[in-house]
Every structure is written in C-alpha cells, then in structure tokens.
Amino acid sequence: MNSTVISNAAAHWNSYQLAEILSHCFEGYLVSFTIDGETFASRFAAEDISLNDSRVWTQNGEPKALAIITRRGRSCRLAAFAIRPELRGQGVGKRLMKQLINEARARGDRNMWLEVIVGNDSGLALYERMGFVRQQTLVGFSAVSSTLFTATGELQEIDPMVMAKKMMTDASLQLPWLSAPETLYKLVGKAFVLNDVAYAMVATAPQGFRVRMLYVEPAARGQGQAKKLLTLLRERFAGLNTATAIPEPMAPIFLRSGYRQDTITQYEMLLKF
Incomplete structure (x- = not known):
C-alpha cells in the first residue's frame, strides 16, 4: 500500500464525522448513498x-476510504466499505480488504460476512477473489396502495425483545445480519403480533416506515397469518x-400481500477462516 495512505481506528472519529466520511467516500457509487450522523449512530x-476494528484510511490527513466492521461473537461483518473515486481501479480495494481479513483472523474471528449490490461487478469480483462465497440473495419491497382483501385480526404492539426472543429459539432460521433478531430488538421502531403467532418489526428510517422482518411460529405457518399481518401493516x-x-425465498409472501419487489437486490457473502 502507498506509504502516504495511513490506517486509523474509526474510534478516533465521532458518528457525525464518520457519516460525512462514508458519504464522501461513496461519491460516484453504483447507487447514490448519503447518511447523516444520527442515522449512522442508530x-x-x-x-x-x-469502532476499534473499523478503519478510516487517510492520505495527507484527508479521509480516502472507510470500512465499518460489526462483530458478534466470533463472526464479523463488513457493514460498509467505500473508497474515494480517485483511488478506485488501482488495486487499493484489494490491499485494504487483505488488511481487514488479516485483522479478523488475528483477533480470532471464524467468519466474515458482507453484502454487495447485484450489478456491482467490480465489487463482486473483488470479494470472490478474496475468497467470499455467495450465500443467498436479499431483496426489498414497497407497498402498493390498493387493498387485496379485508384482513381479519388485530395487531397488538409488543416489546421488540419479545419478537427477538421468539426468533432466537428457532434453530431453523438462516437470517442475514440485517434481519437477525440480534439486530431487530435494537432498532428504533415498533414490533407487532397478530393472533399470538405472527410477528413483525417496523422500524423508522429516513425513507419512512420499514418492515425489517416477519416471523411466524412454525406451527402456524401455511395458514395465511403472514399475509394478514403484512396487509394490516400496509x-x-x-x-x-x-x-x-x-x-429471496420470502418474496412470494410479500407479493401476495400487496407489495412490489424493488429493483435493487444484494448478495450475502461469507468468508470462512
């Protein structure tokens, strides 16, 4: 790596500064991205x-790249990785990724996760060269205005931790980091239950209200509870x-409940050490 590019722990910056750096480094990215300090923090x-494992790389004192690392147990995730346009296409991304992987190994992590937008061919190629393997496709949805049917039942607001604990006891769940119960109960928003068997987390975001996850107890699946819940929320x-x-396997539930699938999708990828 160029000697003028210096690696620093992100702990040296506050959330507002890191949000500005992240937005700055994402300039010219495939999808427009900006974030404010409050949203970054939450x-x-x-x-x-x-913050100690996340990295800000500077050149002549100016931030040029940022990597956000999140950690749970022996697993870590590259939650965001952005490099200024003037340093792209020069092999910098590969060198920075090697550093992040070596640091993850050194602290004893067993897995490293990330998501990459489908269509970001250069990013996908980089991650595959580094040994990451696609695990699943992640999709998003937006509610349409028309009502498909008159849903029965009544939503009851609950503590998000109740929903998270229900999900944590279900060993069959294979959820991405963003939709895992460990993420859900810490989000700003509300959790709901329908008929004591169907649960949903609705978080607030700059883009408005967002369904972050849907969960139906195993014994109640296939009975239309998810469709009723999603329709009531809509x-x-x-x-x-x-x-x-x-x-992606959950897409039919959303489509039948009055939602349309968004054009942007992501691959979830995993590197095992």
Whole structure:
C-alpha cells in the first residue's frame, strides 16, 4: 500500500464525522448513498459496530476510504466499505480488504460476512477473489396502495425483545445480519403480533416506515397469518417498504400481500477462516 495512505481506528472519529466520511467516500457509487450522523449512530449501533476494528484510511490527513466492521461473537461483518473515486481501479480495494481479513483472523474471528449490490461487478469480483462465497440473495419491497382483501385480526404492539426472543429459539432460521433478531430488538421502531403467532418489526428510517422482518411460529405457518399481518401493516403505515434485507425465498409472501419487489437486490457473502 502507498506509504502516504495511513490506517486509523474509526474510534478516533465521532458518528457525525464518520457519516460525512462514508458519504464522501461513496461519491460516484453504483447507487447514490448519503447518511447523516444520527442515522449512522442508530443504524450501526443496532448492527453492533466495533469502532476499534473499523478503519478510516487517510492520505495527507484527508479521509480516502472507510470500512465499518460489526462483530458478534466470533463472526464479523463488513457493514460498509467505500473508497474515494480517485483511488478506485488501482488495486487499493484489494490491499485494504487483505488488511481487514488479516485483522479478523488475528483477533480470532471464524467468519466474515458482507453484502454487495447485484450489478456491482467490480465489487463482486473483488470479494470472490478474496475468497467470499455467495450465500443467498436479499431483496426489498414497497407497498402498493390498493387493498387485496379485508384482513381479519388485530395487531397488538409488543416489546421488540419479545419478537427477538421468539426468533432466537428457532434453530431453523438462516437470517442475514440485517434481519437477525440480534439486530431487530435494537432498532428504533415498533414490533407487532397478530393472533399470538405472527410477528413483525417496523422500524423508522429516513425513507419512512420499514418492515425489517416477519416471523411466524412454525406451527402456524401455511395458514395465511403472514399475509394478514403484512396487509394490516400496509394499511396502517402509509408508504411502507422494507430494507433490501429480506431473503429471496420470502418474496412470494410479500407479493401476495400487496407489495412490489424493488429493483435493487444484494448478495450475502461469507468468508470462512
């Protein structure tokens, strides 16, 4: 790596400064991205950011690249990785990724996760060269205005931790970091239950209300509970959408409940050490 590019722990900057750096480094990215300090703090806190392991690379004192690392147990995740346009296409990304991987190995992590937008061919190629393997496709949805049917039942607001604990006891769940119960209960928003068997987390975001996850107890699946719940939420929250964090196999449930799939999708990828 160029000797003038210096690696620093992100702990030296506050959330507002890191948000500005991240937005600055994402200039000219495939998808327009900006974030403010408050959103940065709440979002990455829910994802368990490690400021000591996250990195800001500077050149002549100016931030040129940023990597946000989140950690849970022996697993870590590259939650954001951005490099200024003037340093792209020079092999910098590969060198920075090698550093992040070596640091993860050194602290004893067993897995490293990330998401990459489908269509970001250069990013996907880089991650595959580094050994990351695609695990699943993540999709997002937006509610349409028309009502498919009159849903029965009544939503009851609950503590998000109740939903998270239900999900944590289900060993069959294979959820991405963004939709995992460890993320959900820390989000700013509300959790709901329908008929004591169907649960949903609706978080607030700059884009409006977002369904972050849907969960139905195993014994109640296949009975239309998810469709009823999603329809009630659509009627209750105008402009409801989801993050691009819904596993693709769940798409039919959303489509049957009055949602349209967004054009942006992501690959979830994993590197095992």
